[in-house]
Amino acid sequence: MIRIMILLMMLFVNSLFAQDFQGVAIYQSSSKMDLDIGESAAPSGMKEQLEAMLIKQFQKEYRLDFSIHESIYQEEKQLENPASNQGVKMIVIGSGGGEVLYKNTKESRYVSSNDIFGKQFLIKDTLRKNKWELTNETKKIGNYLCYKATRKVESIEIRNITINGEKEKAKEKKKEQLITAWYTPLIPVSNGPSMYGGLPGLILEVNDGKQTMLCKKIVINPKNKVTIKEPAKGKVVTQERFNEIMNKKIEEMKIHSSHRSGDGGIEIKIGG
Template sequence: MYKIIFVLVFAIASCLGLHAQEFQGMAIYESKTSTADFKTRMQGNKDMTPDMQKMIEERMKKMFEKTFILNFNKSASIYKEEEKLDAPGQGGGGMRMMSSMMGGGGTFYKNVKEKSYTVDKDFMGKEFLVKDSLPNLKWKMEAETRVIGGYNCFKATAVRPASKTDFRNFRGKKEENATAKPTDATKKTSFMDEMNIPKDIVITAWYTPEIPVNQGPENYWGLPGLILEVNDGKTVILCSKVVLNSKVKAEIKAPSNGKVISQKDFDETVIKKMEEFREMNQGQGGNGGMRMRIGG
């Protein structure tokens, strides 16, 4: 009798564990980044014709408006940009590099159980495998609620340091007054001196306890429910569709190709390369500002 009860209990426990292990979901996110700063700088460039400005704005729209797919289970997730065919002349090196610096171009794997992430990055023709700990976001639970896609959501906010290698955080410095005295040409400046990057960014997230997983887009996590929307003041990532327990299961595993590197070392590599671009531009008679070809 005891043996039968033991077998039944073991079978039920195994079944429950199997269901928990098999649970999987898929969420589609639309990411949009404000281009106001870039448009202002283009309008102030006297060398840029209206046709050139229109062409760049169209290509910028492709970079600043993206679709991502998040496949997740109870402990891990993969977040990847939806694959789209580039139109002829639209897939240049500058475009690909900018895309990589704007959250695209790789597979972002999160393991919330181990509090770690792995993301593959293709930068300047080299493959990197960035491995590091997930950011420790100290979420503040707010009282506001709203409905997103039929799910009841709660608001949470957090403050996090701004990434120096995420192009979405860049704000070009305002042009100096034309009558102002020129700065000392002998004074050495760096690429980072040319950009305005806020020290901290306020994150607003909306999560739903109706999908009780500790997951979200990009490297956002740590709330008692799937994060359906994130807003950092410049970029909004909004979930447009959720599918739970589909018969077709996605493989959720970390990418493995590329040179293993920490986030700090990868950031330093990117900044160093941007500095080389800047110095190259100076050597060709440029004004020292950062310029990048958007086309092919």
């Protein structure tokens, strides 16, 4: 029943929009950190301090320029890193900084431009068709009525933290993670932040258990039309090949840390 209601709503809303329909959505990320540091490895209170710094490090703003079938997603603004002046050095590999993500939902493909280690890569691959479970649960985000959808994914966490030059043994853990998304059929685009999409409406909020992406602002058909241009510069690779290159670089630099579904790694250095 919920699917029929949403489809009817989308058909009605689609009829109100012309083919040149465009929009801009601004998302803000927030993360929950759980550092596995033994009491002997860090001074009293260090874990809480590091968690607070990492949470601030990953508070970012992103901009999604979208039309009916295409979009460009990239970091809009990086908030100040509080760790820079406190003797803590954080190295984030593959965190998405500088990435430009183009998606074409009609052709089920994406292109991601990444500048990693001074080399430009152009990732070209197919959008995954994820199976979402639609529910009747609703809530309002801003002025938009949103519906809840969920899906489960298997994730892998690898942790390794360097403290005072001493590296602990990496720990790997597999677990099933619940992804929760809130989408609105009132904006009839099957899109959302980062690689999220595949729902009958724009995703305004998504949570993967560690990170929440929340839409803070939406402008429909802005006066200054958005430009959606597919990235074209860089060495062309598939997502699988890019992940292999990233993993190799991480091994070479001996940087291991929590990464999930190919999201890169972190190294924390204290006192050095």
